[in-house]
Each structure stands twice: as C-alpha cells, then as structure tokens.
Amino acid sequence: NAGVTQTPKFQVLKTGQSMTLQCAQDMNHNSMYWYRQDPGMGLRLIYYSASEGTTDKGEVPNGYNVSRLNKREFSLRLESAAPSQTSVYFCASRGEYRLNEAFFGQGTRLTVV
Amino acid sequence: RKEVEQDPGPFNVPEGATVAFNCTYSNSASQSFFWYRQDCRKEPKLLMSVYSSGNEDGRFTAQLNRASQYISLLIRDSKLSDSATYLCAVNMGSARQLTFGSGTQLTVLP
Numbered sequence: 001n002a003g004v005t006q007t008p009k010f011q012v013l014k015t016g017q018s019m020t021l022q023c024a025q026d027m028n029h030n031s032m033y034w035y036r037q038d039p040g041m042g043l044r045l046i047y048y049s050a051s052e053g054t055t056d057k058g059e060v061p062n063g064y065n066v067s068r069l070n071k072r073e074f075s076l077r078l079e080s081a082a083p084s085q086t087s088v089y090f091c092a093s094r095g096e097y098r099l100n101e102a103f104f105g106q107g108t109r110l111t112v113v
Numbered sequence: 114r115k116e117v118e119q120d121p122g123p124f125n126v127p128e129g130a131t132v133a134f135n136c137t138y139s140n141s142a143s144q145s146f147f148w149y150r151q152d153c154r155k156e157p158k159l160l161m162s163v164y165s166s167g168n169e170d171g172r173f174t175a176q177l178n179r180a181s182q183y184i185s186l187l188i189r190d191s192k193l194s195d196s197a198t199y200l201c202a203v204n205m206g207s208a209r210q211l212t213f214g215s216g217t218q219l220t221v222l223p
Contacts, residue, residue: 043213101147
C-alpha cells in the first residue's frame, strides 16, 4: 500500500547543477501536483497535471519543468539549481471527484549550496 | 492578495481549550475545501473535507461561508496531540488546481 512515493528523500546540489525529482502514485489518480514548502510560507504550487498528457503552471513555476510521463509518474526537473530553490518539495495526487483528498509523498529535502 | 489566506499563528492554548481557525479564499468559483494537518517535518494529511452544510468529526467542526468566502475549523477540548500546523486547501474554480494557505501553527500546552 505505497500511495505516493517520492525519490530522493534528501539531496544536496551545487549551484548550477541539475536534477530530477521523481514521483509515482499507485492509486490510479488523474491529478498530480508538485509543491514546495518554505518556513512560514505554507505549500506553494509549482506545477500540476490534471490528467495524463497535460501540465499547468501553479504559483511559482519559474526555474522548474515537469513531465507527466504516464498516469503514475510526474517528475520535477531543476535545470540549473539556485540557492533560492532550497526547500522541501512535496508531490501529491488526487482522484477525480470534487471532494477527493490529496495524498502526499514524504517529501524531498533539497539544499542548494 | 494571496488566493488563500489563513490566520497568522502561532496559537498557544491550554489543554481543554476551544480554538478556531479561519481561512479566506479569493475565487468565488471555488468548489472544494479541505483542512489538512501537518506534523513537524512530515507530509500534510487530510483532517477533514468541508461540506456546504458544515460537518463535524468528533471534536472537530468545519464550516463554509460562501457569501463571505471563508472556511473555519473549530477544535473543542484541545489535546496535547492536536499540536501541529493546520493548512486549509481550496480547489480553485473548475480546474484541478489545489491551493493551500500558509498554515496556522497550534501548540496545546499542558
């Protein structure tokens, strides 16, 4: 009963390096989300995907790209990491009905030095 | 103005107290509303969905006021284990975009 699985759990990058955060869900959900969480800022939406093959920008998309590889997987890529991207990243998925809750992965703690 | 705004915290209350949080949203077409609980260094987990007529789950009561565009969460008889950050979430309009507030930190004191 895995739910939403994120990898890696921790990562340290140097400024300018690139990396991809992976997310997979096994609940057959159509919608998937990437959020970042900074102290005192709550969860800010980076990108979301309402269904396989579609992606949309959220509140803070600059510096990120996403790929909805299939229904299960939604990856987040940092092409050239910056210290401002130091944060905790959460992936989430959600079913298609209005009151369906979002299920979250355990988060990725990313530090850019 | 942020799309979803919450009461600034932190709230420090004694055990047994009643505490209420509010959350306002800007998009009048918003359709779904939720309260999540987040423990320190953990992922958010659903506390309760908010129904149009309001709903209760044990010591927790959620209300929706569409006219004033806010939702509320009432916690009665606070327990030490209620200490956490409470996040409201709003499904903005007809899209699947799920937007969260910045969270309110609650500490229940013995």
